[in-house]
Each structure stands twice: as C-alpha cells, then as structure tokens.
Amino acid sequence: MKFMKKLSSLLLAALLLASCLPVAALADDVPYDTYNYDYWENVVRIPAPYVPDGSISGVSLGCGAFASPQDICVAPDGDLYIADTGHNRIVVVDGTSHEAKKIIDSFENEGETDTFNAPTGVCVSENEQLYIADRENQRIVVMELDGTLDRIVRDPQSDVLPAGFVFKPLKISVDYADRIYCIAQNMFQGILVFETDGQFSGFFGTINVQLSLWEKFWKKVATKEERQNQTLYIATEFTGMDIDESGFVYATNIDETGKQGVRRLNPRGEDVIKKGRNEDVGGDLWTGGSGAYAGPSQITDVVYRGEGIYSLLDRKRGRIFTYDHEGNLLYIFGGLGTQEGTFTTPVAIEQWNGELLVLDATRAQITRFAPTEYGGLINQAVALRYDGDEALAVPLWERVLELDENNELACSGIGKAYLSAGDNQSAMKYLKLGMNRDYYSVAFKRYRSEILRAHLGQALTALGVVLVVVLAVTWLRKRRKAKKASEEGGLVG
Amino acid sequence: MKAAFGKDKWQYLLYTMGHPVDGFYWIRHQDRGSVPLAVLLVICFSLCFSVNRISANFIVNDVEPATVDSLQELSGVLLLYALLCVGNWSITCLMNGSGRMKDIAIAIGYGCAPMIPALLLATVFSQFITVDEGAFYYLIIGLGVAYAAVVMLLGIRQVHDYTMGKTLITLLLTFVAILCILFVSLLLIDLIGQVINFFRSIYTELVFRM
Numbered sequence: 110m111k112f113m114k115k116l117s118s119l120l121l122a123a124l125l126l127a128s129c130l131p132v133a134a135l136a137d138d139v140p141y142d143t144y145n146y147d148y149w150e151n152v153v154r155i156p157a158p159y160v161p162d163g164s165i166s167g168v169s170l171g172c173g174a175f176a177s178p179q180d181i182c183v184a185p186d187g188d189l190y191i192a193d194t195g196h197n198r199i200v201v202v203d204g205t206s207h208e209a210k211k212i213i214d215s216f217e218n219e220g221e222t223d224t225f226n227a228p229t230g231v232c233v234s235e236n237e238q239l240y241i242a243d244r245e246n247q248r249i250v251v252m253e254l255d256g257t258l259d260r261i262v263r264d265p266q267s268d269v270l271p272a273g274f275v276f277k278p279l280k281i282s283v284d285y286a287d288r289i290y291c292i293a294q295n296m297f298q299g300i301l302v303f304e305t306d307g308q309f310s311g312f313f314g315t316i317n318v319q320l321s322l323w324e325k326f327w328k329k330v331a332t333k334e335e336r337q338n339q340t341l342y343i344a345t346e347f348t349g350m351d352i353d354e355s356g357f358v359y360a361t362n363i364d365e366t367g368k369q370g371v372r373r374l375n376p377r378g379e380d381v382i383k384k385g386r387n388e389d390v391g392g393d394l395w396t397g398g399s400g401a402y403a404g405p406s407q408i409t410d411v412v413y414r415g416e417g418i419y420s421l422l423d424r425k426r427g428r429i430f431t432y433d434h435e436g437n438l439l440y441i442f443g444g445l446g447t448q449e450g451t452f453t454t455p456v457a458i459e460q461w462n463g464e465l466l467v468l469d470a471t472r473a474q475i476t477r478f479a480p481t482e483y484g485g486l487i488n489q490a491v492a493l494r495y496d497g498d499e500a501l502a503v504p505l506w507e508r509v510l511e512l513d514e515n516n517e518l519a520c521s522g523i524g525k526a527y528l529s530a531g532d533n534q535s536a537m538k539y540l541k542l543g544m545n546r547d548y549y550s551v552a553f554k555r556y557r558s559e560i561l562r563a564h565l566g567q568a569l570t571a572l573g574v575v576l577v578v579v580l581a582v583t584w585l586r587k588r589r590k591a592k593k594a595s596e597e598g599g600l601v602g
Numbered sequence: 603m604k605a606a607f608g609k610d611k612w613q614y615l616l617y618t619m620g621h622p623v624d625g626f627y628w629i630r631h632q633d634r635g636s637v638p639l640a641v642l643l644v645i646c647f648s649l650c651f652s653v654n655r656i657s658a659n660f661i662v663n664d665v666e667p668a669t670v671d672s673l674q675e676l677s678g679v680l681l682l683y684a685l686l687c688v689g690n691w692s693i694t695c696l697m698n699g700s701g702r703m704k705d706i707a708i709a710i711g712y713g714c715a716p717m718i719p720a721l722l723l724a725t726v727f728s729q730f731i732t733v734d735e736g737a738f739y740y741l742i743i744g745l746g747v748a749y750a751a752v753v754m755l756l757g758i759r760q761v762h763d764y765t766m767g768k769t770l771i772t773l774l775l776t777f778v779a780i781l782c783i784l785f786v787s788l789l790l791i792d793l794i795g796q797v798i799n800f801f802r803s804i805y806t807e808l809v810f811r812m
Contacts, residue, residue: 149666546661550732557730 141444148544150394158440158484161450166474170209175473181459184233192231216258234283242278265309282350292347314374316344349410359411367391367405385436392423412458416492422458433491483512521545606638622753626760640711647714648679650721659728662736689779701761713754720746
C-alpha cells in the first residue's frame with residue numbers, strides 16, 4: 110500500500126514537472142493571421158508561410174530616416190533601390206552586404222545640377238538602366254546605374270490624351286525592350302506606354318467600367334440635370350505593376366467588388382490572368398462586417414516571383430496573398446498593427462534574395478519576411494509543377510501534409526502524381542481530399558474501366574446462370590400447373 | 603375505414619402515382635388515401651433530401667456535408683408542408699374548392715413521393731460517375747422534381763374539382779396566404795415576447811425591492 114502511494118505521488122510529481130517544461134510551439138509565433146481558404150471558402154488556419162526577419166530603415170542603413178518612401182525595386186544584379194519620396198532621393202542598398210551603397214539625390218542635366226521632386230516610382234530595367242518616376246517634376250528620368258543621366262521622358266503628346274493633361278507619373282515598369290509602362294495620377298484610361306525613344310505610344314490594359322443592370326436603369330431614367338449631379342462612373346486607377354520574364358505585365362487595381370485585384374496583361378493589353386475555382390484573384394473572400402476594417406481587399410502592389418507565382422499586397426488589412434499561375438491561393442499572411450511584422454501603410458512589395466520585402470510608407474521602413482519550411486516547400490512544389498516535374502514534387506507535398514494535413518493543393522499534387530504513376534485508387538483518395546473534381550474524374554474513370562475489364566466476364570456469367578435458373582423454374586411451374594389442371598379436369602371429366 | 607398504413611393504402615399510393623387524375627378522384631370521394639401515410643412520405647422526402655445533400659459524390663455536390671443538419675431540414679420541410687396545406691385550404695375554402703383539409707394534405711404529401719426514389723437513385727448513381735456524366739445525375743433529380751410537380755398539381759386540381767387555370771391562380775394566392783400567415787405569426791411571436799419581457803421586468807423589480 111505504502112509503496113503504491115509513493116509511486117502515485119512520484120508519478121504525479123513527474124506529471125506536474127512535465128507540464129511545466131516548455132512545449133514545442135505548434136502555432137508559429139507571428140503577430141498576424143496566417144490562413145487560406147478551403148474548397149467551401151471557409152477560413153482555414155495554416156502554419157506561418159513567412160516570418161518577419163528584421164527590417165530595413167534609413168536609420169539602420171545609416172543614411173537618415175526615410176520620409177514617406179513610396180516604391181522599392183530589386184535590380185537584376187541584386188541591389189535594392191528605394192524611392193525615398195519625401196527626401197527626393199533614391200537609396201541603393203547592396204544585395205550582398207545589405208548596406209547602403211549609394212544615394213542618388215542629384216544628377217548632371219545639360220551642364221547643370223538637377224534634382225528630383227517627389228520620386229514615387231523606381232525601376233531598374235533588364236538592360237541595367239535606372240528609371241525614376243519624378244512625379245512633381247512631371248517627368249521620367251532615365252539614368253545609368255552610376256547616376257549619370259541618359260535621357261528624360263516628359264510631356265506625352267497624343268490626341269487620345271485629354272486637353273490640359275498634367276503628366277504626373279506614379280509607378281513605373283520597364284520590359285525587356287525598354288518600353289516604359291507608367292501609371293500616372295488621375296489617368297483612368299490605362300497604363301501609359303512609352304516606346305524606347307520616349308515617344309508616347311498609347312494606353313494599355315484599360316479597365317472597362319461595368320455598370321450593373323440597376324445602374325443602367327437609373328441612367329436611362331435620370332434627367333440630364335440629375336445625371337450631371339451624379340458621381341461619374343470612372344474606371345479604377347492602376348496601383349502597382351510588375352513584369353514577368355516573358356514581358357507580361359501584372360498590374361493591380363482597387364476593385365470595389367473585390368473579385369479581381371490584379372490583371373495579367375499580354376502585349377496587346379488584354380487581361381489573360383487565370384482565375385482559380387472561385388473565379389477570384391482579389392484577395393480576401395470574406396469581406397463582411399462593418400467599420401474601416403471591413404470591405405474588399407485593396408490591392409496596392411504586386412510582385413511576380415517567378416515560376417508563375419505572384420504575391421499581392423493588400424493595404425486594407427495589410428495582407429499578402431500569394432497565387433500560383435492557375436490562380437490558386439497558396440497562402441495568406443500579414444496584418445495591420447504596430448508590432449514588428451505588421452504594417453501601417455503598406456505601399457510596395459518586392460522579392461529580394463528569396464525574402465519578401467514590404468515597404469511601409471508611414472513607418473518609413475521595409476519589413477523583411479523569410480520563408481519558413483512550410484512556405485518554402487509550397488513555393489518549391491508549385492515551381493516544380495509549373496515546370497512540369499509533378500512527380501518530383503511529391504516528397505515536398507508529403508512534407509507539406511505533415512505540417513498542414515488539410516492542405517488541398519498538396520493532396521491534389523500527390524493525387525496527380527499517383528494518377529500518372531497508374532495507382533488509380535490512391536489517386537482517387539488524394540484527389541478527393543484535394544477536392545479536385547476533374548482529376549478525380551479521370552482517376553475514377555480509369556479505375557472503373559479497370560474493374561469492369563477484370564470482372565465483366567464473371568458478371569455476365571453470373572447473370573447468364575441466374576437467367577437460366579429463372580427460366581427453368583418458371584417453365585417447371587407452368588408445367589406443374591398444366592399437369593394439375595389436366596388432372597383436375599380428368600377427375601371432373 | 604381501414605388502417606392508416608394498411609396494404610391497400612400502399613397499393614393505392616402506387617396506383618395514384620400511375621393514374622393521378624383517377625387516383626385523386628377516388629381519394630376525394632371514397633377516402634382511399636391516408637393522411638398519416640402522406641405525412642410519412644413528407645418525412646421520408648425530407649430525410650432523402652438530407653441524405654442526398656450529405657452523401658452525393660463531391661463531383662456533383664456543392665454542399666459542405668458538415669453544414670447539413672437533417673433534423674433542422676426535417677422541421678423546415680414539415681413547417682413548409684403545414685403552411686402549404688393551411689394556406690391552400692384557407693384560399694380554396696373561399697373559392698369553391700371541394701377538397702377538405704385531409705384531401706389537400708394527401709395531395710401534397712403523395713406528390714412528394716416521386717422525389718424519394720429520385721433522390722435516392724441519384725445519390726447512389728453519383729458514386730459511379732465522372733464530371734462529364736454529371737448531367738445524368740441532374741437529369742434523374744430533374745425528372746423526379748417534374749414528376750412530383752405534376753402529381754401535386756393534378757392532385758390539388760382533382761380534389762378541388764377545379765380547372766387548371768383556377769388551380770394555378772389558387773396556388774399563387776396560396777403563396778400570398780403563406781406570406782400573410784408568416785407575417786402574422788412573426789408579429790404574434792414578437793408581441794408575446796414583449797409581454798413576457800414586461801412580466802419579467804415586473805418580477806425583477808419586485809425581487810430587487812424585497
């Protein structure tokens with residue numbers, strides 16, 4: 110008895126001790142929500158795909174605090190360019206040492222020293238030239254990377270531009286042929302395109318205003334005076350841009366319906382983006398509620414991250430949405446707040462050395478996000494699928510499932526690999542978990558014909574036997590009845 | 603009067619499915635139908651409806667199975683059934699309908715019957731199809747719904763001895779009546795709630811003063 114008592118108290122003590130020991134945190138300790146939407150558009154919590162990994166500010170670079178910086182850009186050689194709008198300068202950060210390399214605040218223009226006035230956009234072309242949207246000077250400055258002026262683009266001339274149009278460039282992107290794509294202030298007709306020689310060649314990717322039936326009805330009914338007093342139906346302005354390796358422009362806009370926050374524009378300016386199964390590339394699907402925090406996401410910038418993956422930055426709730434080339438949401442993270450890793454006014458997003466950078470204008474700093482194992486695995490697996498190496502992605506997806514067992518993309522990925530390997534039953538299992546109707550159907554069709562081929566003979570034989578037996582029995586019965594009838598008839602007769 | 607679930611009632615249900623006009627005539631004039639059987643059919647329909655929503659293959663099923671509550675759906679279906687019967691009866695009473703409450707209940711209840719095999723068949727069938735063959739699944743359900751609608755319509759017409767035009771008009775008015783019933787009952791529930799609140803506040807007042 111005594112021994113038992115001792116043992117039990119010992120066990121209890123051990124248990125108490127164990128409960129005091131630090132437990133490996135399952136949920137990553139990040140100051141923001143990390144989630145995704147499942148097939149039924151429910152919010153599903155996921156492990157953190159990216160975690161905050163320090164920040165870059167003017168102070169940390171030793172060049173004085175930034176003032177309302179508006180844009181960042183990563184050059185092909187890995188250097189980071191920051192448009193420090195309030196201080197009229199461009200700060201260049203070295204790609205390897207992460208230290209301030211150079212500050213461009215003036216340049217030689219026809220023998221005189223020239224300066225910027227509120228540079229809001231910066232871009233480095235593939236041909237290693239620096240493009241600066243110098244907003245208040247109403248011009249685009251093109252310079253070599255060492256800071257010498259190459260040319261200045263200003264005053265676009267064209268019949269399609271409204272009279273008295275003041276050209277105030279906000280954001281800028283340059284493709285492989287040195288064509289300049291420029292988002293200008295109060296220009297609702299689309300992105301301005303300048304040819305290599307600086308000539309304005311036209312608008313690009315115009316967003317058409319879509320009136321609902323109701324609005325059309327009221328427009329018909331309203332008198333001319335009433336119509337004049339109504340607010341104009343104006344297409345939304347673009348907010349940010351990026352260009353992928355084949356020259357397609359990803360351009361974001363603020364969509365009031367929250368359905369499409371980004372367009373992928375082909376060289377003719379047509380939107381060719383692929384939308385996922387919920388027909389939505391506009392950020393959050395759940396936007397209800399009241400107050401300033403509710404409402405559709407306001408996508409303010411986009412970064413093309415290679416292999417079809419792109420990330421959108423939402424300034425409404427400070428979230429970063431990452432999609433693959435098919436429009437599937439990969440993961441969502443980020444939030445507004447005051448802790449490290451959250452934002453106040455996020456304005457620009459870039460990818461730098463495998464990390465994501467988000468520029469916050471109010472806090473005048475860049476937050477760095479490093480991928481976790483989970484985020485990195487998804488990125489790699491999606492990249493493998495994009496390249497057509499679906500089979501190679503299977504071990505990655507399996508590890509993703511260990512970290513997040515409800516990941517539908519992972520289930521789909523594994524299912525597809527099983528399908529191409531010929532294991533239809535496993536493929537069906539995983540594709541069903543991944544809610545992939547089309548591929549499940551393919552797997553099921555193969556499985557069904559497999560079963561039919563194997564058992565059709567037996568089934569037909571069984572059917573034949575049953576048929577013969579039934580026929581025999583009815584025949585026998587009939588005969589017996591007839592016999593009886595004839596016997597009875599015989600008796601009567 | 604035979605038992606409510608007697609063999610003859612079941613046989614007559616089958617006969618009515620095949621010959622709605624004839625069947626409902628004798629239900630009206632010779633009491634060949636059974637109200638308990640009709641209610642049972644409505645309950646069965648509701649259960650099959652839930653089963654379909656829960657177990658139909660995900661290829662054709664847009665419903666999240668976890669959100670389906672079959673008891674809630676059953677109470678909803680029964681409430682709708684009761685509202686339809688009462689609504690239709692209150693309108694046809696005023697419009698020279700010869701059907702009694704009993705006949706209306708039987709006509710609507712029996713009308714649900716074709717949906718039961720259709721839903722069950724579709725649910726089983728959905729387990730063996732691919733996305734491309736989904737049209738057949740919807741065809742089965744569509745046929746069931748159409749059959750049910752025809753039986754219900756003919757049943758209501760026959761028990762009231764109406765023309766088709768008048769049946770449709772009374773059905774339209776039935777929906778108006780249902781809306782009125784719902785409105786009045788919501789009003790009533792709200793007022794009762796206020797009265798209860800009134801007495802409860804008197805009670806708390808008394809308790810606090812004591």
